[in-house]
Amino acid sequence: MSGEWQPGHRLPNEHELMAQYSCARMTVNKVMSGLVTAGLIERRRRAGTFVSRQQTDSAILQIPNMREEVTSRGARYRYRLLARTVRTHVELEAETFEFFQGGPVLELECLHYADDRPFSYERRLISLAAVHHAEEADFSHFPPGTWLMEHVPWSEASHRIGALNADAEIARVLQVAVGEACLLVERRTWRLREGITQVSQFFPGDLYTLGARFAPDGQIRTRTNALKNLH
Amino acid sequence: MSGEWQPGHRLPNEHELMAQYSCARMTVNKVMSGLVTAGLIERRRRAGTFVSRQQTDSAILQIPNMREEVTSRGARYRYRLLARTVRTHVELEAETFEFFQGGPVLELECLHYADDRPFSYERRLISLAAVHHAEEADFSHFPPGTWLMEHVPWSEASHRIGALNADAEIARVLQVAVGEACLLVERRTWRLREGITQVSQFFPGDLYTLGARFAPDGQIRTRTNALKNLH
DNA sequence: CAGTGGTCTAGACCACGAA
DNA sequence: TCGTGGTCTAGACCACTGG
Numbered sequence: 001m002s003g004e005w006q007p008g009h010r011l012p013n014e015h016e017l018m019a020q021y022s023c024a025r026m027t028v029n030k031v032m033s034g035l036v037t038a039g040l041i042e043r044r045r046r047a048g049t050f051v052s053r054q055q056t057d058s059a060i061l062q063i064p065n066m067r068e069e070v071t072s073r074g075a076r077y078r079y080r081l082l083a084r085t086v087r088t089h090v091e092l093e094a095e096t097f098e099f100f101q102g103g104p105v106l107e108l109e110c111l112h113y114a115d116d117r118p119f120s121y122e123r124r125l126i127s128l129a130a131v132h133h134a135e136e137a138d139f140s141h142f143p144p145g146t147w148l149m150e151h152v153p154w155s156e157a158s159h160r161i162g163a164l165n166a167d168a169e170i171a172r173v174l175q176v177a178v179g180e181a182c183l184l185v186e187r188r189t190w191r192l193r194e195g196i197t198q199v200s201q202f203f204p205g206d207l208y209t210l211g212a213r214f215a216p217d218g219q220i221r222t223r224t225n226a227l228k229n230l231h
Numbered sequence: 232m233s234g235e236w237q238p239g240h241r242l243p244n245e246h247e248l249m250a251q252y253s254c255a256r257m258t259v260n261k262v263m264s265g266l267v268t269a270g271l272i273e274r275r276r277r278a279g280t281f282v283s284r285q286q287t288d289s290a291i292l293q294i295p296n297m298r299e300e301v302t303s304r305g306a307r308y309r310y311r312l313l314a315r316t317v318r319t320h321v322e323l324e325a326e327t328f329e330f331f332q333g334g335p336v337l338e339l340e341c342l343h344y345a346d347d348r349p350f351s352y353e354r355r356l357i358s359l360a361a362v363h364h365a366e367e368a369d370f371s372h373f374p375p376g377t378w379l380m381e382h383v384p385w386s387e388a389s390h391r392i393g394a395l396n397a398d399a400e401i402a403r404v405l406q407v408a409v410g411e412a413c414l415l416v417e418r419r420t421w422r423l424r425e426g427i428t429q430v431s432q433f434f435p436g437d438l439y440t441l442g443a444r445f446a447p448d449g450q451i452r453t454r455t456n457a458l459k460n461l462h
Numbered sequence: 463c464a465g466t467g468g469t470c471t472a473g474a475c476c477a478c479g480a481a
Numbered sequence: 482t483c484g485t486g487g488t489c490t491a492g493a494c495c496a497c498t499g500g
Contacts, residue, residue, distance in 0.1 A: 013485065024471045029487075045478045046485050158444040163394035163414040163436030181412035181436070183394040205394030205412070213389040244466065255490045260468075276467050277498045464500090471493075478486085 001040070001153050001192065011041065011049040040153065066112040066120060066143060078113035081140045082173070086128070096125065099188060099195040103129030108144055111173060119207050121173045124199040131196060145199070148189075152196055159187040163205065174204050181205035232271070232384050232423065242272065242280040271384070297343040297351060297374060309344035312371045313404070317359070327356070330419060330426040334360030339375055342404060350438050352404045355430040362427060376430070379420075383427055390418040394436065405435050412436035 005011075012020065017028045032049065035041045043049045070077040085107045092100070105125045112120040124144055126134045130152075137147055162184045171178040183203040189196045236242075243251065248259045263280065266272045274280045301308040316338045323331070336356045343351040355375055357365045361383075368378055393415045402409040414434040420427045 015485090024473095026472090026488090027470065030469095032486090043486065044480080045487085046480050046483080048485070156444065158442065160440050160442040161392055161414070162440035163412040163434075165396075165410070165412040165436070179396070179410055181394040181396040183392070203394075205396070209391050209393035211389065211391040213387065246466090255492090257469090257491090258489065261488095263467090274467065275498080276496075277465055277500080279466065464498105466497085466499095468496075469494090472491095474488100474490075476487085476489100478484105479482105480484090481482085 001155060003153065005051045007051050007150075009051045011051070013048060065146065065149070067146065070112070070114040070119075073114075075114040076116070078116065079141070079143050080111045080113070082109040082111055084108055084139065086135065092125075096198065099198060100125070100127050101129070101195065103127055106134050108139055110139075110143060112143065117207075118174050119203060121170060121202040122199060124197060126197045127195055130191065130194050144197075148197055152191065154189045154191050154196060156190045156193075157187060159185060161185055161210065166202075166204075170202055174202060176204050183208060183210070185210070232386060234384065236282045238282050238284045238381075240282045242282070244279060296377060296380070298377065301343070301345040301350075304345075306345040307347070309347065310372070310374050311342045311344070313340040313342055315339055315370065317366065318356075323356075327429065330429060331356070331358050332360070332426065334358055337365050339370055341370075341374060343374065348438075349405045350434060352401060352433040353430060355428060357428045358426055361422065361425050375428075379428055383422065385420045385422050385427060387421045387424075388418060390416060392416055392441065397433075401433055405433060407435050414439060414441070416441070 011017075014025050014028045014032070018025050021028070032041065032043065036043055040052055041049050042052050066079070067077045086104065087107055088104045092105070104127075106128055108122075108124045108126070110122045110124070111118050112122065122143075122145075126144065126148070128135055131148070133151065134144075134147075137144075139147065164182055164184055166174065166176055166178055166180045166182050168178055170176075170182060171180065174180075174182070176182075182205055185201045185203075186199070187201075188198045242248075245256050245259045245263070248263075249256050252259070263272065263274065267274055271283055272280055273283050297310070298308045317335065318338055319335045323336070335358075337359055339353075339355045339357070341353045341355070342349050343353065353374075353376075357375065357379070359366055362379070364382065365375075365379075368375075370378065395413055395415055397405065397407055397409055397411045397413050399409055401407075401413060402411065405411075405413070407413075413436055416432045416434075417430070418432075419429045
């Protein structure tokens with residue numbers, strides 16, 4: 001979680017960890033199983049245990065992987081960066097200011113297309129205090145959601161889902177009529193209580209739905225977000 | 232899961248289960264821990280293990296508990312049954328027909344109020360083949376979601392979340408303007424691959440959002456569905 | 463105070479799959 | 482082939498808490 005071990009780094013095997021922590025192998029195994037579930041490590045017999053290469057974003061959070069979302073349905077994915085600003089002076093609202101603990105943020109506006117039709121408009125803030133490399137990253141060709149998933153581990157996130165009528169700006173960007181119902185997903189992500197990123201994603205209501213299939217314990221079996229009405 | 236043990240029924244203790252299944256206590260304990268996570272049983276030291284009194288609907292699915300949703304915010308909850316029909320001849324669309332395997336269904340339309348303002352319009356189908364008692368249940372005063380949670384265990388569910396503009400009927404029932412953005416939650420619930428219920432819930436977009444806070448493994452820490460703009 | 467669950471240990475056998 | 486993880490056993494000590 002600290003980033004000390006890069007993705008792909010091999011961890012000590014269970015016997016070594018037994019010795020290191022002076023405990024039984026089953027105790028080690030329980031902890032490791034939990035880390036597998038959390039997506040932080042991957043385990044292969046004979047090969048060993050490794051820090052996950054990509055943050056296996058949990059199904060519920062997999063929304064940001066727009067490219068896969070689109071291409072898996074045979075549509076063509078395109079991405080465009082609309083705006084990029086570094087905000088050192090914080091002219092943010094109080095709640096957002098608190099989330100980023102007053103530090104500098106990178107503000108991005110992006111658009112995701114499916115077959116040349118815009119299907120997601122994204123406004124994102126990234127903490128530069130928490131993610132130093134973000135300022136040098138090239139977001140003009142690759143979406144920040146993907147980049148963050150691959151580079152920054154996270155320990156907690158929240159989201160909020162709502163519906164709203166498109167105002168003039170959203171309508172213009174998403175190429176829908178003013179007043180069209182849009183799905184809004186707002187998400188915040190933390191690493192050890194430090195705010196990493198905050199994003200608002202707007203989807204045309206007739207084009208995108210969130211879906212999941214799950215068990216009583218809340219474990220998600222499959223995610224079934226859907227693009228509709230693609231021509 | 233079969234319903235053979237009523238809620239509150241006490242299960243054999245771990246030593247008895249060891250003997251019954253000829254396995255070690257740790258193996259029993261692992262299984263039981265899983266059932267606790269799944270919300271099917273509750274365990275208390277010295278007292279024993281019991282079938283859960285209420286299906287502890289997982290956070291992600293807790294949407295149906297409208298009463299708690301409303302009253303926990305200091306608002307007054309009211310419920311109204313708009314329509315009740317038993318459909319034996321199945322004039323359902325193909326997908327719905329398949330879900331209920333052609334059996335008879337109970338169709339309900341309900342409205343949930345917060346402080347006398349409608350905030351959720353619900354269209355629900357319940358399989359009478361799977362839930363026999365449903366036909367005798369009194370849904371004129373108590374919402375079907377709550378009743379089902381208390382009476383029918385489930386093993387799997389799916390939901391779909393979208394946004395749509397209110398049509399004339401929805402606008403009338405929810406007392407919003409035609410075209411107002413609404414949040415739509417569709418949910419299906421199974422017990423051992425048998426379809427139990429299917430529901431569509433409409434919320435005024437300016438009044439209700441879904442929220443959750445969760446860990447990378449998808450485990451939900453807290454649910455934070457929100458009622459807004461109540462006066 | 464004693465029955466119950468929570469959790470650990472030490473050891474074992476096995477399945478897998480990379481070397 | 483054999484190092485590694487997956488999973489089980491048998492036994493132990495302890496923390497609760499209800500009777």
